[in-house]
Amino acid sequence: MSISASIAPHLPFLRRFARALSGSQPAGDAFVVALLEALLSDPASFPTELDPRVGLYRSFLKVWNERGFQVSPGAPVGATQRNLAAITPLPRQAFLLTSVEGFSAPEAALALDVSSEDLAALLDQAGRDIANQVATGVLIIEDEPLIALDLEGLVQGLGHTVTAVARTRDQAVRSATNFRPGLVLADIQLADGSSGLDAVSDILDQFDVPVIFITAFPERVLTGKRPEPAFLISKPFQAAMVRAVISQALFFGMDAHASTAVRTQLGSKR
Secondary structure (H helix, E strand, O other), X not given: OOHHHXXXXXXXXXXXXXXXXXXXXXXXXXXXXXXXXXHHHOHHHOOOOOOHHHHHHXXXXXXXXXXXXXXXXXXXXXXXXXXXXXXXXXXXXXXXXXXXXXXXXXXXXXXXXXXXXXXXXXXXXXXXXXXXXXXXXXXXXXXXXXXXXXXXXXXXXXOOEEEEEEOOHHHHXXXXXXXXXXXXXXXXXXXXXXXXXXXXHHHHHHOOOOEEEEEOOHHHOOOOOOOOOOEEEEOOOOHHHHHHHHHHHHHHHXXXXXXXXXXXXXXXXX
16 A cells, blocks of 8 residues: 555644644644655655654654754643743643544654653653642542552642541532532442542532543443543553543543543553
8 A cells, every 4th residue: 555545644643733733723734744755855854663653753753852942822722732832842742643633652652762761751741730720639539548648649740739638428529519619530349339520520529620530440431321420540540541531631621621621441450
């Protein structure tokens, strides 16, 4: 298959990515055109050893980074765009590849031509950059003390504060009412046999807030009924992924919680 045929299905998504990087569709499209012109003049520069989608994004980012482009100062000034502009260049690319374009961590590392360790560092930096803008209070609904302690450390490491750690539905709802968090991390099965799903539903009846479910029982959440989450992590979880999903939830939640969110399912049942 020719290079043009192999990359054609991915070009609309590359335009989306370029728009997010640049802040405007015309600016993004100019770089897509620059990439296509570069490939026409030097087809051998395309990394055919990679999956075509990964190779396309790697080729694009090579053109992008060689020209040192920054987010356009005339770009739209919605909350998400302001957040994006404040993320430093390489972390911004890593964040968008994983959270918007849906690349796995290994694919994103290949597209950026970095090691897996460097990618993790870039995503951590993106999380810190985002937290600098949207630092908030986080309610943790978790009945296992060691897990709650781990989550508390992750949240604080990103620059957020923990408003409360709740072990039951009643505690969770009471804490949310009193402190009105900007993010909720919720388990499903709680200490007294009550449900984190019910707790979150009660909280959402009071006000809108991004919610990340962290659970060993994802099938109990993915039912199609409220409050089915936009963000879901399966236990046992990896710390780096929790940090990344917290950043996604807060970043995209600035404009619309559900419409731009990315559902993330990771790990296996504990």
